[in-house]
Amino acid sequence: xxxxxxxxxxxxxxxxxxxxxxxxxxxxxxxxxxxxxxxxxxxxxxxxxxxxxxxxxxxxxxxxxxxxxxxxxxxxxxxxxxxxxxxxxxxxxxxxxxxxxxxxxxxxxxxxxxxxx
Amino acid sequence: xxxxxxxxxxxxxxxxxxxxxxxxxxxxxxxxxxxxxxxxxxxxxxxxxxxxxxxxxxxxxxxxxxxxxxxxxxxxxxxxxxxxxxxxxxxxxxxxxxxxxxxxxxxxxxxxxxxxx
DNA sequence: TGACTACATACCCCTAAGGGCATATAGATC
DNA sequence: GATCTATATGCCCTTAGGGGTATGTAGTCA
Numbered sequence: 003x004x005x006x007x008x009x010x011x012x013x014x015x016x017x018x019x020x021x022x023x024x025x026x027x028x029x030x031x032x033x034x035x036x037x038x039x040x041x042x043x044x045x046x047x048x049x050x051x052x053x054x055x056x057x058x059x060x061x062x063x064x065x066x067x068x069x070x071x072x073x074x075x076x077x078x079x080x081x082x083x084x085x086x087x088x089x090x091x092x093x094x095x096x097x098x099x100x101x102x103x104x105x106x107x108x109x110x111x112x113x114x115x116x117x118x119x
Numbered sequence: 120x121x122x123x124x125x126x127x128x129x130x131x132x133x134x135x136x137x138x139x140x141x142x143x144x145x146x147x148x149x150x151x152x153x154x155x156x157x158x159x160x161x162x163x164x165x166x167x168x169x170x171x172x173x174x175x176x177x178x179x180x181x182x183x184x185x186x187x188x189x190x191x192x193x194x195x196x197x198x199x200x201x202x203x204x205x206x207x208x209x210x211x212x213x214x215x216x217x218x219x220x221x222x223x224x225x226x227x228x229x230x231x232x233x234x235x236x
Numbered sequence: 237t238g239a240c241t242a243c244a245t246a247c248c249c250c251t252a253a254g255g256g257c258a259t260a261t262a263g264a265t266c
Numbered sequence: 267g268a269t270c271t272a273t274a275t276g277c278c279c280t281t282a283g284g285g286g287t288a289t290g291t292a293g294t295c296a
Contacts, residue, residue, distance in 0.1 A: 003132045003135065003210070003212060004210075005135060005203075005206050005207075005210065006129075006130060006131060006132040006135050009126050009129040009130040009135070010130045012123075012126040012129070012130070013123060013126040013127045013129070013130045014123060014283090014284080015120045015123040016284095018120065018122060018123050018126070030242085030243090031242070031243060031244095032241095032242070032243090041285085041286080042242085042243075042244095043243095043244085043245090043285085043286070043287085044284085044285070044286085045243095046243060046244055046245085047244085047245090047283095047284080047285085048284090049243095049244095050244075050245085051283085051284095062292090062293085064242095064293070064294075065240095065241055065242050065243085065292085065293060065294065066241095066242070066243090067242075067243065067244090077206075077209070078206045078209075081202050081205060081206055082202055082206070085198050085199055085202040086122075088198060089122050089194075089195045089198055089199070090122075092194070092195075093120070093121075093122065095120060131253090131254080133254095147272085147273090148272070148273060148274095149271095149272070149273090158255085158256080159272085159273075159274095160255080160256070160257080160273095160274085160275090161254085161255070161256085162273095163273060163274060163275085164253095164254080164255085164274085164275085165254090166273095166274095167274075167275085168253085168254095179262090179263080181263070181264070181272095182262085182263060182264065182270095182271055182272050182273085183272070183273090184272075184273060184274090
């Protein structure tokens with residue numbers, strides 16, 4: 003059942019935070035590190051998990067690997083990402099993540115194009 | 120994170136089918152058995168899992184244990200149950216479950232009150 | 237070419253959890 | 267009390283997966 007696989011991707015707190023951030027903007031691994039304040043290996047593994055299940059896509063940009071949600075998403079995924087975004091509004095952890103991300107984005111030393119589009 | 124715990128409950132296909140049915144009506148274990156066509160022990164264990172995490176409630180009615188969604192639900196749970204219900208509409212497995220349930224409900228030999236309210 | 241940066245992966249350990257079989261329990265009925 | 271029905275639980279096996287340490291790899295820049 004496809005739906006259960008989506009929820010399997012959603013059922014870890016770190017992955018949930020990653021996916022939530024991706025509903026806002028494509029990001030590279032170092033941004034997740036700075037935003038989530040988790041070890042690189044942990045983030046990298048969860049990203050690999052999500053990638054193997056088609057929940058995220060990557061493209062290289064110089065030294066950075068940019069992660070983003072897939073351009074084409076099933077309606078189930080789309081609905082659940084929207085639901086996640088709505089639920090996240092009232093949760094302090096997700097809010098804090100967004101705040102940290104905003105601070106990153108206001109820095110001037112970011113790789114070009116990461117936050118674009 | 121409370122939200123991740125909800126998704127942990129959602130991440131197994133059998134539990135997802137159980138929860139989906141419960142968005143329609145309170146049910147006892149034997150109804151799940153007939154609707155899902157899964158072994159009693161499997162259903163019973165998944166119900167115990169959901170109960171231990173507060174996703175379902177029980178009340179006894181004679182020999183039957185009636186399972187239902189909790190009367191008072193967090194907004195996160197409510198939103199995700201709604202999303203599940205919407206997603207389930209397009210999935211043949213969930214549709215088939217609903218069909219079997221409807222057949223059960225049209226039988227005349229059901230315990231009183233199970234489907235009430 | 238060599239050093240550096242950003243990221244991935246192999247290996248290890250440990251726990252959660254899913255499934256099945258057998259058995260226990262609780263209420264109903266006789 | 268004995269039995270039946272409906273449901274729960276203990277035990278066992280197996281796999282998935284989450285976390286950490288160490289190391290590999292790919293692109294960049296001097």
